[in-house]
Amino acid sequence: MIDADLLEFFPNPAPDQPYLIEHVHEEFTSVCPKTGHPDFGEVVIRYRPGEACVELKSLKIYFQGFRDAGIFYEAVTNRVADDLHEAMKPRTLEVETRWRGRGGIRSVITATRGEAG
Amino acid sequence: MIDADLLEFFPNPAPDQPYLIEHVHEEFTSVCPKTGHPDFGEVVIRYRPGEACVELKSLKIYFQGFRDAGIFYEAVTNRVADDLHEAMKPRTLEVETRWRGRGGIRSVITATRGEAG
Amino acid sequence: MIDADLLEFFPNPAPDQPYLIEHVHEEFTSVCPKTGHPDFGEVVIRYRPGEACVELKSLKIYFQGFRDAGIFYEAVTNRVADDLHEAMKPRTLEVETRWRGRGGIRSVITATRGEAG
Amino acid sequence: MIDADLLEFFPNPAPDQPYLIEHVHEEFTSVCPKTGHPDFGEVVIRYRPGEACVELKSLKIYFQGFRDAGIFYEAVTNRVADDLHEAMKPRTLEVETRWRGRGGIRSVITATRGEAG
Amino acid sequence: MIDADLLEFFPNPAPDQPYLIEHVHEEFTSVCPKTGHPDFGEVVIRYRPGEACVELKSLKIYFQGFRDAGIFYEAVTNRVADDLHEAMKPRTLEVETRWRGRGGIRSVITATRGEAG
Amino acid sequence: MIDADLLEFFPNPAPDQPYLIEHVHEEFTSVCPKTGHPDFGEVVIRYRPGEACVELKSLKIYFQGFRDAGIFYEAVTNRVADDLHEAMKPRTLEVETRWRGRGGIRSVITATRGEAG
Amino acid sequence: MIDADLLEFFPNPAPDQPYLIEHVHEEFTSVCPKTGHPDFGEVVIRYRPGEACVELKSLKIYFQGFRDAGIFYEAVTNRVADDLHEAMKPRTLEVETRWRGRGGIRSVITATRGEAG
């Protein structure tokens, strides 16, 4: 079950510095709501932290919550962006999902919250 | 037969967000109107959705409509751009076609509608 | 239409030498007889010529004959092997077909006639 | 649920030829029975068919049956080999599983039934 | 013999659209005027068409005209740029030549006519 | 033990030129303060020197001081940036750390001091 | 501290099958006994199990025991081979260590116990 409460955070160790954090999760899977077949892809998160940084193990557990969810590519991307933006209040946030091919078409969806970069 | 009516759409799940969608179709083929030999290539679509997103299976079927069409590289590129722009009214749209070599020359054609990026 | 009569041959310029010829055709397409969707792949031919060598342009035209044929991977591979073996009488022959992914599965089929190597 | 009865077969179109078939399934996932975390990998099947060939869509559905199974790498590999060998009676069979890294270690397991090659 | 009259053109099918065309010719050869040895390289043409697009087969024949010409890298690049710019009147034009190594040094020359990009 | 006093410097040989120096250290290891397991990664330093340049062997010894330190990715990145910025007073400084995957997630952290580029 | 007692094993799930297991540990580090500087590399284990298979997490902990050991490449390779061979009694065993470059020289050491392959 997709549950933003699974995310945990720790205080930004350099809150005065505008640095950039990128996490690449290479083992994402959800279910296509139209065909019922599993989708596979990567989720990339890039953000400039505000007060808080997301803890990696909790991020992994949060992503595992999509394993049985029937949800489109575009909705996954915006859901992750919304959950992280609301909980973490980053200076900037970009979420990119890269999906393996289906029927000879592979897709990349990129959403931003705040101003990305 | 090339037929824009084959394209189907679904409502943009995040209409207030300026996010970017990229679909890479790796199995495109049409026919060279000059030699009658088949051409092979990839078609990439990048757009920021307005009200609607293109449904992937219908996009694949639409591309299959070029299989027997005798049409130049430049015309394929602009035809796909026109069909998608008219039907989907995206905020921005870029169509890139990448063609396998012919006589030692390989080609890439890139068209935009609205402002790309 | 698949037609072995399209194949043309020229005399082996070194009939006393056991040399090896490999042709890689990177633009093969046929139709899945089950779904009606096009399949895309590569066909590789490796042979040690006997009296005759296959002419490249005729080989390309022969492959184009599969464009509208509904035929399984395994049958394509064995059909090409049979047609070439019968017409060319090579010392050895290997036909390898490499198919792009379908539903997350990509395939390679390899058939030999005579003794390969 | 892992279920060998999901596998479907079609008659070998060239039963007199010792040809080789390889299917690479790039989207395999199961669950680690020790940690409960998902495992991700690829499963490769290489076989020389006897009377029957495995149908690709049924193979995909069969693999999806491992999605919720708690099972070790070594057991996945041997289970797939046993199920295919029993149902298909191939001349030779090789099953290779390639697993993404865990704790800095990535693994490849290869099992054969009959004589491989 | 280098001869710009070999170039043929066809009307731009989308004259109102500022799209980009790239042709990569991977089999260029000329002769070093200093040593008499052949030079090998690639020539890339990128342009936004005005009224006309260059026809690919004529472009190939035009490039073959350099095969026996003794001419420096820098002159090849500017000659191609001048010939295409004069004949085709593109909105923008960029010509890039990439040369294989000589004496441990490999070179890339890039010329623009109009404003490139 | 992490010790900025291990860093040694030599006078910038071109103090009037705004040139860029990049050092890629491919063998960085520290310890995860949460699990006690070692982390492995690369540290990249990019700077435009002021009066001083960092000496390479001392930089390597300085990095070895992290070998037994329990410290998070984000803290490593900012600690290196602070130590180098304070000791070397560069015109610009960028520190990028690239970490091998943990639990299917790999990370890149990038911090700047002064204005980067 | 290098300690073979850290290794744990589980019963081979297919003891009658001569299958092959490969584990690639990409994050190995020890210390050069001559210079005191750390060495970095990969350790690959390939074995055909007898009664027992090595458990992955214990293998990782065992490898971490080399972190502070001053030991040459050749000795690491043979020590790992001896420890695993004695504890696990595999049918065959191959240990390959691949070391990052030192002074422009990079090395690969491969030891076998029993008959490898």
Next chain:
Amino acid sequence: MIDADLLEFFPNPAPDQPYLIEHVHEEFTSVCPKTGHPDFGEVVIRYRPGEACVELKSLKIYFQGFRDAGIFYEAVTNRVADDLHEAMKPRTLEVETRWRGRGGIRSVITATRGEAG
């Protein structure tokens, strides 16, 4: 003009050792006798020398002699093999030609004289 007399040789400095020499010529061009268009490819020579080794600059000049020759792939390969075998009397000789694609088909031809390997 193809002329084996352009080849020069020097005495094998280790005539008692069965060592292997490989030269890869990456800039070969000849002319297709059917279409008159230039062909481009690589020629690889592998031999175990007898009394003599081929001198590299003369080998390059010899290859340049094919620049204006109208000759098929198969004939190039066997001509080079014959010329080198006759002049150099190597213990073993293998000549491999790799040709860029024509009409979507690329080719590799391999001839041996004596026993190769």
Next chain:
Amino acid sequence: MIDADLLEFFPNPAPDQPYLIEHVHEEFTSVCPKTGHPDFGEVVIRYRPGEACVELKSLKIYFQGFRDAGIFYEAVTNRVADDLHEAMKPRTLEVETRWRGRGGIRSVITATRGEAG
């Protein structure tokens, strides 16, 4: 011996065009003044010519003059930039040196004279 007088020039064949020339010298070696061991790397020159272009063979001979020089990375980069800038008076000039690893650290130094691009 490093000697800028070894450089030779020829008149820019297109002095009115702001085109870009890049030469990549892949076989540069000098000596570390601290350890006496040789350093190896690549030197890349990018410039927009003014009145003159550098002749390639003389550039190679000039680079060979560094073979026995004891000189730091940063000094090599600025010395090449100064020598070329003074002799050639280019519109813009960029010199990039890429050095193989030493002690697990590899470096890239980039200097500009005039305004680069």
Next chain:
Amino acid sequence: MIDADLLEFFPNPAPDQPYLIEHVHEEFTSVCPKTGHPDFGEVVIRYRPGEACVELKSLKIYFQGFRDAGIFYEAVTNRVADDLHEAMKPRTLEVETRWRGRGGIRSVITATRGEAG
């Protein structure tokens, strides 16, 4: 100066095991005796040790002795093989030299002493 006395050895830590050692030296340079220009390449040593193993730093110093030597590719390869074979008495030895291109031709020379593999 080429001097086999620079080589140092240490006792094989596993003299009863037929293991394989490979050292890849990526920064080899000597001088072409014909043109006086430097040659650049890699030297790979593969051996199964007898009583002794070659020490890496001394191997590097030994290779540096070729820096000013005018010597052909074939002679370098056999000289290294002879020096190592005589001093180290390995069970098997293979020396492979890989040379960067000259005039569009790159070369690989492989010599063995004892039986290689």
